[in-house]
Amino acid sequence: MTVDPNAAIQGFPSPQPAHRRPHPARYLVPALVAAAVAVALGAYGKVHDPAGTAFNLAGFSSTSAVKSWLATAAFAFALVQVVSAFMVYGKLPGPSWAPVLHRWSGRIAFLVAVPVAVHCLYALGYQTYETRVVWHSLLGCFFFGAFSAKMLLLRSERLPGWLLPIVGGLVFAVLTVVWLTSALWFFRTFGVTT
Numbered sequence: 001m002t003v004d005p006n007a008a009i010q011g012f013p014s015p016q017p018a019h020r021r022p023h024p025a026r027y028l029v030p031a032l033v034a035a036a037v038a039v040a041l042g043a044y045g046k047v048h049d050p051a052g053t054a055f056n057l058a059g060f061s062s063t064s065a066v067k068s069w070l071a072t073a074a075f076a077f078a079l080v081q082v083v084s085a086f087m088v089y090g091k092l093p094g095p096s097w098a099p100v101l102h103r104w105s106g107r108i109a110f111l112v113a114v115p116v117a118v119h120c121l122y123a124l125g126y127q128t129y130e131t132r133v134v135w136h137s138l139l140g141c142f143f144f145g146a147f148s149a150k151m152l153l154l155r156s157e158r159l160p161g162w163l164l165p166i167v168g169g170l171v172f173a174v175l176t177v178v179w180l181t182s183a184l185w186f187f188r189t190f191g192v193t194t
Contacts (some may be wrong), residue, residue: 038145046124
């Protein structure tokens with residue numbers, strides 16, 4: 001700062017607002033919601049008396065086929081989510097409508113995954129009779145918890161730039177394992193049927 005001794009009034013620069021980092025507690029709410037959703041789904045699935053079936057659609061040979069195809073559709077839209085996220089973050093070239101594609105592919109993936117989860121919890125419950133099923137049950141509940149946390153974090157301001165890609169990547173990785181332990185297993189065991 002320069003000072004003019006002949007000036008009638010000396011102007012001082014106004015202090016810059018401090019760029020404070022968000023308090024770590026602001027991430028506690030999404031983490032607690034994620035844990036609550038995952039535990040609530042797991043607890044419901046464990047204590048609920050499985051009904052055996054929740055829905056079936058005409059044109060499919062079984063409820064498992066319906067679930068496998070819906071899960072595969074959700075997984076395909078999740079793949080679009082990942083590619084469009086790379087476009088949004090400038091890691092891949094993409095069209096100007098990449099953010100819209102990212103939002104809508106995520107919405108559709110979630111909406112398609114919900115009936116699969118409802119059937120799993122209502123008709124089958126939280127199962128532990130073999131390793132594949134344990135991982136599927138555990139990570140299926142974790143997926144919806146992590147997804148809830150991601151949705152809450154989207155509305156937060158001043159997030160570190162790395163946080164949403166990490167949480168989004170975690171949600172995708174978990175959905176991938178859920179799909180591998182269910183739909184892909186079904187197709188490999190019973191064939192690609194409708």
